[in-house]
């Protein structure tokens with residue numbers, strides 16, 4: 528089913544299942560001691576989707592699945608380290624207000640050593656927020672910051688909901704939008720950045736990613752499709768992302784006055800000491816960058 532305005536989901540359906548998928552990769556990266564996220568695995572288990580339980584049990588379809596899993600684990604380690612480092616640098620600079628957009632099963636509010644007085648806002652659809660909060664509470668997890676959750680759709684008036692939750696637009700803020708943009712319509716992506724800029728005084732920071740092509744999400748080539756299936760994905764990923772031309776993230780942010788630095792994911796793989804692959808999948812992600820921006 529293609530996306531529709533106002534569609535909703537939980538962590539086992541539609542776009543919500545992508546949050547469970549990335550948390551499953553974080554669980555594997557945590558087991559491999561590449562990152563420190565003890566909550567990813569229990570959260571994925573609590574969602575209970577069979578394909579991710581199988582992946583955590585090591586029950587994969589025969590073929591190249593193990594190599595694929597290792598690559599996915601390394602990819603998630605690179606990504607998690609990038610956004611963790613971004614947030615640590617932001618708090619080191621004195622920022623004490625954080626907004627995690629599309630937080631999914633991100634457990635940073637429970638696992639990062641936030642300086643005293645840090646307020647973290649998490650925004651996602653209500654079904655996603657409620658499940659994570661209730662599950663972590665039942666697991667005995669306690670937030671390491673002053674956590675305020677905001678259950679709202681990012682295609683709607685989320686700035687109003689954020690302000691109602693106590694967000695201070697006069698305080699420099701660090702924003703992350705990790706794994707979100709492709710699930711927003713192109714115009715909602717632009718609006719998201721417009722709203723962030725309007726809510727950000729000088730000294731604010733933003734991290735996100737830039738995907739030059741959506742080709743990696745379309746199952747038009749057999750190899751890519753087989754790879755997803757070997758890993759147990761039965762959903763058609765192409766139906767979860769919004770098609771159409773979208774703004775170049777780096778240029779768009781620069782146009783709003785941000786000073787932007789992009790890091791090629793391929794180079795980050797090498798910087799982290801992980802094997803570089805030279806195949807169709809790499810080609811589809813060519814030019815993908817993690818992006819950090821600052822407002823002066």
Ligand SMILES: C[S@@+](CC[C@H](N)C(=O)[O-])C[C@H]1O[C@@H](n2cnc3c(N)ncnc32)[C@H](O)[C@@H]1O
Nearest residue numbers: 545546629630631651652680681682705706710
């Ligand atoms: C791939 S997951 C990434 C989750 C998290 N940032 C992470 O990296 O673990 C995509 C997330 O975007 C959220 N999302 C996508 N579109 C959204 C929307 N319109 N409103 C609120 N949340 C949205 C989903 O609920 C999901 O949690």
